[in-house]
Amino acid sequence: AQRVTQPEKLLSVFKGAPVELKCNYSYSGSPELFWYVQYSRQRLQLLLRHISRESIKGFTADLNKGETSFHLKKPFAQEEDSAMYYCALSADSGNTGKLIFGQGTTLQVKP
Amino acid sequence: KAGVTQTPRYLIKTRGQQVTLSCSPISGHRSVSWYQQTPGQGLQFLFEYFSETQRNKGNFPGRFSGRQFSNSRSEMNVSTLELGDSALYLCASSLVNNEQFFGPGTRLTVL
Numbered sequence: 001a002q003r004v005t006q007p008e009k010l011l012s013v014f015k016g017a018p019v020e021l022k023c024n025y026s027y028s029g030s031p032e033l034f035w036y037v038q039y040s041r042q043r044l045q046l047l048l049r050h051i052s053r054e055s056i057k058g059f060t061a062d063l064n065k066g067e068t069s070f071h072l073k074k075p076f077a078q079e080e081d082s083a084m085y086y087c088a089l090s091a092d093s094g095n096t097g098k099l100i101f102g103q104g105t106t107l108q109v110k111p
Numbered sequence: 112k113a114g115v116t117q118t119p120r121y122l123i124k125t126r127g128q129q130v131t132l133s134c135s136p137i138s139g140h141r142s143v144s145w146y147q148q149t150p151g152q153g154l155q156f157l158f159e160y161f162s163e164t165q166r167n168k169g170n171f172p173g174r175f176s177g178r179q180f181s182n183s184r185s186e187m188n189v190s191t192l193e194l195g196d197s198a199l200y201l202c203a204s205s206l207v208n209n210e211q212f213f214g215p216g217t218r219l220t221v222l
Binding site: 036043044045046049086091096097098099100101102103104 | 114142143144146153154155156159161166167169201203205210211212213214215216
């Protein structure tokens with residue numbers, strides 16, 4: 001079965017501290033994984049995708065097929081990073097517009 | 112370029128009624144996906160339309176249906192509304208490679 005698990009509902013850190021948002025997936029094929037972010041009162045938007053291997057707003061995520069994980073990391077959290085983060089898996093090897101989302105993790109960065 | 116738009120933004124209905132929600136994708140995008148977002152279940156895929164054809168369907172009852180027009184605009188319909196259908200309904204459009212752009216959502220409340 002295709003599934004995405006984000007084990008933490010809430011992650012609270014202080015400004016300047018490192019951040020790691022966990023994401024594990026279950027998928028039999030070759031996965032395509034994404035991180036989406038939703039800031040307060042804004043729409044859901046793409047943060048990064050594993051195939052582009054980019055660093056967006058200081059965030060990176062590495063696909064680890066052995067551990068079936070795609071954790072999101074940032075070395076120094078900023079207050080403006082406070083938001084809801086969703087990990088998502090593209091079903092059907094990315095050939096269709098079906099995303100399977102995790103339950104989301106709220107990141108709270110305290111001053 | 113204008114983003115994905117959804118109308119109406121808010122809707123209140125009573126049990127047993129039916130409702131139609133509309134989504135206008137970004138110009139040039141041919142794929143439109145619909146998701147239901149609730150506090151308990153998170154973001155769940157409803158269906159996807161591409162070039163006026165349903166390309167993918169999630170695990171929702173037949174009361175949930177959709178369609179896409181030749182200009183790529185899409186509608187979803189929910190018949191015989193139940194209290195549990197209260198949710199935020201999101202649509203997303205994509206051009207290629209499954210990078211989905213989300214609309215602001217329609218908040219449906221069923222009384």
